[in-house]
Amino acid sequence: MLPTQTFFNLPQGKQKRVMDAALAEFAAKPFHNASVASIVEAADIPRGSFYQYFEDLEDLYLHLFEIIGKKKRLYMQEVVSEKKGAMNQIRSLYSAGLQFARDHPKLASLGIRFFREDRSFRRRLIAGFEESSMQFLQDMLISGQEAGEIDPAVDAETAAFVLHSLNVDVVDHYLEGPHSAEELIHESSEYLSLVNSVLYIIEQGLIHDDECGGGQLRNQEAGG
């Protein structure tokens, strides 16, 4: 379940051609519609070579996924390292995710597509990847609760689910929008404002707190 040594022995230029072709393919189609044929044509390598480099499409997909993961982690690292409140960290995560999508739209597109695949497929392919991502958010939220920043009445697991869902959808929304070169400036503010609006809701909720009614109370109402 790794590219063969043959592949890693290839000159960098050729490796890159192959990975670029794969990226273009997986960014453009759901996994099950991606084809070896498209990739070998785009990479301009013989059909047979593909199978000397990779066991099959999954093999290549996985490799690409790891590369993306590494790149993305670079964006996340500084966010995590900074010591600030949970909500600020979350906001930074969202921003970093969007920044990543702007810098590497194809990489981000592939990542989004991954979360759109059937769960069974995701499970088989990258067991625990998604879980670990949500676990990370959950830990962050629990810390926030311990620090008194996050409402202790909130279920941390659910909140992680919510944050993860929205993060994926926000990036998806960004990627699916039209991106002519000129729009990049507008986008910049527009999408950051989307992040801000979403996070405002996540922070404050939709309810208009006239007189500071306790969340706990209303939650119990709601639970009925």
Next chain:
Amino acid sequence: MLPTQTFFNLPQGKQKRVMDAALAEFAAKPFHNASVASIVEAADIPRGSFYQYFEDLEDLYLHLFEIIGKKKRLYMQEVVSEKKGAMNQIRSLYSAGLQFARDHPKLASLGIRFFREDRSFRRRLIAGFEESSMQFLQDMLISGQEAGEIDPAVDAETAAFVLHSLNVDVVDHYLEGPHSAEELIHESSEYLSLVNSVLYIIEQGLIHDDECGGGQLRNQEAGG
């Protein structure tokens, strides 16, 4: 872009067989992996007949989608008709969506899959469907703001986006879970509790309001 008259002239039983087969297929696979072959086999109709009833798979998909829409609207209607607060309506919408998924898991699965397809595909296929769904939420939210229930600082469009995203993901989460017959009772409460937890966050936000600081203020902080 509609089934032919020939199809509607078919005896009800045969029509149903076809639609059931199509439903099973589209509920099980993303649209681009669905195959005419599977459907004609499951429906036990001649291969050639398919093309006398429908122009192509999209044609059938669309028809099915409309039927589902109608069924789903029945679940939503009473929710909408009741006059109660915006948040209660939203909660009811979530519950109704879940109820629909429990009663018609395949129909719901197809619906979820739809939202997982490429936006370009969604656009081409059912222009405006998703938008109208979000517009409906948005109107509800604006009413809530006018009634003083919903925080006026919230951007209604964004909030509709958030609610829609989470609704899809909650139902998806429900559908992807394992459903042995015995679990149905447990599920019932478990998933409603997921809805409640999610909506609690949406209502109250994550922030711990010690002294009732205004959302507006913090939002501006956050936006920096």
Next chain:
Amino acid sequence: MLPTQTFFNLPQGKQKRVMDAALAEFAAKPFHNASVASIVEAADIPRGSFYQYFEDLEDLYLHLFEIIGKKKRLYMQEVVSEKKGAMNQIRSLYSAGLQFARDHPKLASLGIRFFREDRSFRRRLIAGFEESSMQFLQDMLISGQEAGEIDPAVDAETAAFVLHSLNVDVVDHYLEGPHSAEELIHESSEYLSLVNSVLYIIEQGLIHDDECGGGQLRNQEAGG
């Protein structure tokens, strides 16, 4: 594990073309070297049609095997029906097998090839076929022992094994020989004489029994 109805609905001529092509292929190569490509070319049908007629090569092979079995059983039937001694029945079986090979060399060739495949393959493909063939011989031998014709000291199972082995090898030997049209007459006597010689050994053994009836005599009996 049967040809599809589609195949049986085909006009006889086309069915025959396909079966003839398959026969030629399976008679010429061991199963695992047979190719769909050769067959569709020889039968002059589109590649795709093959898979509308058969699940795969095994499916076709099996069908062909059954047809051969039926044809061969016609040759064997009269042998079995006649009431005569065990040795005479065995001799008749050998002759009938040879006669079958002469009349239908390709069918026989396929049959022989079958016994040359790996046992594991044979088992999976036609469970019990070979066994039943040997069981038949064994029963015949036991009857012969009860009738006092066959030496009771002989192990019937082993003898069935010996008879089966030799029968296959004799037919194989016949099929592998060159068969120009002119040789058919010579063959006739030559191969019958091979059968006779083999059966003489099987009957009398190799040992020279000095004191008791001469082998020469019995051999001439047998040759009749």
Next chain:
Amino acid sequence: MLPTQTFFNLPQGKQKRVMDAALAEFAAKPFHNASVASIVEAADIPRGSFYQYFEDLEDLYLHLFEIIGKKKRLYMQEVVSEKKGAMNQIRSLYSAGLQFARDHPKLASLGIRFFREDRSFRRRLIAGFEESSMQFLQDMLISGQEAGEIDPAVDAETAAFVLHSLNVDVVDHYLEGPHSAEELIHESSEYLSLVNSVLYIIEQGLIHDDECGGGQLRNQEAGG
């Protein structure tokens, strides 16, 4: 049609690795299904090297066959050297063949496979090998006839054919059976008893000779 000098210059260890890999391959599959790929992988040599050592698969096969021949001849030599009756020699040949199969199952398997290939292929590959094996049996039988041990009415060529066929089938039967480590002891007697039963038939024939020496007795002699 011989391995290149390059091959013979190889260090013994590497030569052995190649030959072992080839043996494993040819013992497991009929010749036409053996693949260069499997062998170079198992031997852990570069793909290109194969073609520097051998012209093609046949070249390697042939070389291996000769090695096997030499090993097998060691088993046969003592049998032949001993001066005893023809039947005893034959019995010894069968036992030696079985012994060889027990000691070197893969070598024997390859040998058996050889006899299962098309005669045309056998002819082309190892012209005269099989013939010489049968000629050897035939000479032995003729000597037996001259010594008065073997029935002079028996056709020596046919008898050689019979003995050869059965020898191959007996060893094949042995090799195809299951061989757990514990069974080796049981096997020992079981398979020797198969040899004895087969040879009893070959010696005495199937016919029940009322007035002359009982088969039972001779069978027990043979079992010794």
Next chain:
DNA sequence: CATGAATGAGAGTTCATTCAT
């Protein structure tokens, strides 16, 4: 001479769609 990447033909199989009956 060792090495291992390059190559493309050819294998089985699936499929949407057309078309003759």
Next chain:
DNA sequence: GATGAATGAACTCTCATTCAT
């Protein structure tokens, strides 16, 4: 209108062999 056979392009994957380093 119903039927189901025809069709061939497209897919993944394997392989023996060559060739440049």
